[in-house]
Amino acid sequence: MKNDPLTPYGNKPMVTPIVSAVNYQYTSFEVLRQITDGEVDGYTYHRDDNPTVRTVEKIVADLEGAEDCVICTTGMAAATMTFLTFLKQGDHLLTFHDIYGANYKVSLILEKFGVEITWLDAWDYQKVKDNIKANTKMIFCETPSNPLIKVIDIAYLRAQADRKKAMLVVDNTFATPYHQNPLKLGADLVIHSATKALGGHNDLMAGAIACSEKKYYNELWFTRQAIGTTLDAFSASLLERGLKTFEIRARKMSENAMQIAGFLKKHPKIKNVYYPGLETDSGHATALKQMKNGFGGMLAFEVGDTQEEAKNFVENLKVIIHAVSLGCTETLVCLPVLTTMLYMPLERRTSFGVKPNTVRLSAGIENTEKLINDLNQALKHI
Numbered sequence: 251m252k253n254d255p256l257t258p259y260g261n262k263p264m265v266t267p268i269v270s271a272v273n274y275q276y277t278s279f280e281v282l283r284q285i286t287d288g289e290v291d292g293y294t295y296h297r298d299d300n301p302t303v304r305t306v307e308k309i310v311a312d313l314e315g316a317e318d319c320v321i322c323t324t325g326m327a328a329a330t331m332t333f334l335t336f337l338k339q340g341d342h343l344l345t346f347h348d349i350y351g352a353n354y355k356v357s358l359i360l361e362k363f364g365v366e367i368t369w370l371d372a373w374d375y376q377k378v379k380d381n382i383k384a385n386t387k388m389i390f391c392e393t394p395s396n397p398l399i400k401v402i403d404i405a406y407l408r409a410q411a412d413r414k415k416a417m418l419v420v421d422n423t424f425a426t427p428y429h430q431n432p433l434k435l436g437a438d439l440v441i442h443s444a445t446k447a448l449g450g451h452n453d454l455m456a457g458a459i460a461c462s463e464k465k466y467y468n469e470l471w472f473t474r475q476a477i478g479t480t481l482d483a484f485s486a487s488l489l490e491r492g493l494k495t496f497e498i499r500a501r502k503m504s505e506n507a508m509q510i511a512g513f514l515k516k517h518p519k520i521k522n523v524y525y526p527g528l529e530t531d532s533g534h535a536t537a538l539k540q541m542k543n544g545f546g547g548m549l550a551f552e553v554g555d556t557q558e559e560a561k562n563f564v565e566n567l568k569v570i571i572h573a574v575s576l577g578c579t580e581t582l583v584c585l586p587v588l589t590t591m592l593y594m595p596l597e598r599r600t601s602f603g604v605k606p607n608t609v610r611l612s613a614g615i616e617n618t619e620k621l622i623n624d625l626n627q628a629l630k631h632i
């Protein structure tokens with residue numbers, strides 16, 4: 251107890267202390283040896299480890315039913331660390347167009363280092379069967395996906411990955427662990443942009459990689475220590491605070507999304523509504539099988555026929571905010587082709603279902619009626 255840096259005064263503080271120290275004084279060479287030999291969970295230098303960060307890793311591991319979890323600076327750092335750790339020259343990565351846009355940029359870097367990549371449309375995820383190769387080392391997906399909320403059967407991907415002993419990595423940012431635990435469905439690793447619903451308040455950036463086996467944690471830790479993507483203690487503390495209300499926020503976001511999807515589905519100025527909670531959605535049956543407690547807070551829809559109409563709608567919203575990011579207390583909308591997909595060439599952005607007038611909505615935790623009234627009045631302007 252006395253030597254625990256998180257209980258410096260004997261009694262345990264209610265909030266994990268923010269340990270801002272970069273380095274730590276060795277109390278003896280014997281302690282240095284114990285830390286170096288891994289006999290004690292000691293701390294020496296922030297790039298290696300930090301007690302505030304370590305506490306949050308254990309909370310996220312618990313939420314995902316994981317053996318352990320590596321927290322890092324951003325969701326993109328989490329994805330990139332995963333690729334760098336487990337792929338090498340000549341390996342094949344099988345992934346989907348329907349992943350967060352910045353991954354496209356990372357894919358260009360991976361190709362520079364000799365990784366071969368196949369891109370599929372998540373609506374056709376069963377084509378994975380015909381695209382697995384002898385050198386396939388990893389299948390990487392998001393489900394539901396960004397930005398069209400497409401649902402992929404995780405158990406199906408596991409079965410395909412097993413044919414070549416490939417790893418299965420699932421970005422669970424859209425679903426959140428409140429609705430889906432990919433490790434229990436066969437994934438080896440689960441990635442989060444903890445910037446989103448885990449943090450939940452638009453005030454921190456962080457990434458998380460929850461691991462089915464401790465050996466993955468050790469390998470990812472090696473990469474993080476080497477390249478220096480360790481999260482700062484202040485952000486870790488904000489993340490710990492956000493996580494205290496995570497489940498009630500996730501529940502309310504999902505309830506709001508379901509109500510909003512139902513409203514939009516019936517509205518004459520809305521074309522397609524993409525939300526797996528709708529019985530008519532192509533992902534509904536799979537979502538029922540692998541998601542729990544509802545279907546999450548993310549949906550997408552087409553407004554009118556043109557981008558001008560979609561812009562007009564967004565500019566007339568009074569409660570709902572026009573901004574990127576997601577999973578936070580406020581309801582947000584954006585046009586993916588003008589925002590989250592800017593990382594990709596223009597022609598690629600609309601090649602897998604996203605249209606110039608597609609709007610992505612991240613439900614917040616506000617009063618449902620207030621949100622629907624706002625959507626209703628904004629739609630009157632188009």
Ligand SMILES: Cc1ncc(COP(=O)(O)O)c(C=O)c1O
Binds near residue numbers: 325326
């Ligand atoms: C599904 C998904 N994964 C990963 C990321 C990247 O997260 P970050 O912005 O924390 O790097 C995002 C960002 O929007 C995302 O939507």
